[in-house]
Amino acid sequence: MPALLIISGVFLIVLGWLWLAVAARKLPIRRFLLAILAAPLTLVLRGLGYARFPRLLMVTGLLLALAGAALLQREQPERFVQLLAGEWAAPSNSGIGIDGELMGQPFNPERIFWRGNDLVIEEGPPQRVRRALTVRFDPASLQAGTRTIDRLPGDSGAWPELLLQWHTGALTQPGLLRVAKDYTLSLDFVPSSGTTMLLRLRLHLPTSPATLLYGEASIKTTPDWLAGMPQPAVAPAASPPPESSIAPAVDRAQSRPQWQNVSILAVLSEPELFIGQQLRFTNQAGRRYEGRLKAISDDRRIVLAQNNGANQVDYHFRPTDVVDLQVRYRSSR
Structure with missing residues (x-):
């Protein structure tokens, strides 16, 4: 709609301009040149013999174009800023593999890089960043020997600080938010080739408006403190016990269900057998999680x-993160 209004307005302005120039060909040479070179100026001039209808047509076009621009600024402020800056080409979708929402705004970053010990993820041209997330690391406080960071709300200790920045339009002030607690963050740094690393990210801020980011991206450079960390050892997943041994175990534990080892492949291939059951597992970083299996996502x-008080919190985990998976079946009585 904004584009249609702007295009229609420009068309009417050009049409009225041409009409006015043709109608002014019998006027004195100065007035004729004014109609050709600066027809919009004739809208505020009276008594000079310029035709009325071409000028009304230009006024109508000008009003339509202004209405379209106002609507564009309200619905797509970042695009409006681009037009004011002379960036007429439509923005290309050159995301890096991470997307989601940042403070309630769609976030499709185009750059990811290290700035000292800060991991910076930006959207928009470098000279006019629209939205950005900065993860500030303190290498001295990180757990030694791991490239994986898993943090849940309420976890104590020294964790990265988050810095969120956004700019929603030319008429609004830029936003800035620092977050040091009450966020869920999962970061995996996987060596790729040379100094290049693959980053796997999931971030959730339970604030309003909410922030949820996820995806994978490649980083060309790696800080020395991160490059020197060894890869965590991956423990083999527990193999599933024979089916004949599972049922008796459940029968013997009617009053107090016991934890039983299962394989991640069994949960993924037949999730209907485990939905609603209590699961617990240890991830590759050595952290243990427990909860009720709600679903296997798409x-x-x-x-x-x-359960977190009166609320329920859902956590998503990759199968490759899961080590030593166990299930505790609910009693049938």
Whole structure:
């Protein structure tokens, strides 16, 4: 709609301009040149013999164009800023593999890089960043020997600080938010080739408006403190016990269900057998999680539900993160 109003307005302005120039060909040479070179100026001039209808047509076009611009600024402020800056070409979708929402605004970053010990993820041209997330690391406080960071709300200790920045339009002030707690963050740094690393990210801020980012991206450079960390050892997943041994175990534990080892492949291939059951597992970083299996998502992630007071919080885990998976079946009575 904004584009249609702007295009229609420009068309009427050009049409009225041409009409006015043709109608002014019998006027004195100065007035004729004014109609050709600066027809909009004739809208405020009276008594000079310029035709009325071409000028009314230009006024109508000008009003339509201004209405379209106002609507564009309200609905797509970042695009409005681009037009004011002379960036007429439509923005290309050159995302890096991470997307979601940042403070309630769509976030499709185009750059990811290290600035000292800060991991910076930006959207928009470098000279006019629209939205950005900065993860500030303190290498001295990180757990030694791991490239994985898993943080849940309420976890104590020294964790990265988050810096969120956004700019929603030319008529609004830029926003800035620092977050040091009450966020869920999962970061995996996987060596790729040379100094290049693959970053796997999931970030959730339970604030209003909410922030949820996820995806994978490649980083060309790696800080020395991160490059020197060894890869965490991956423990083999527990193999599933024979089916004949599972049922008796459940029968013997009617009054107090016991934890039983299962394989992640069994949960992924037959999730209906485990939905609603209590699961617990240890991830590759050595952290233990427990909750009720809610679902297997469309992207094959394990959705674990945990009660947090009167609320329920859902956590998503990649199957490759899961080590030593166990299930505790509910009693049938």
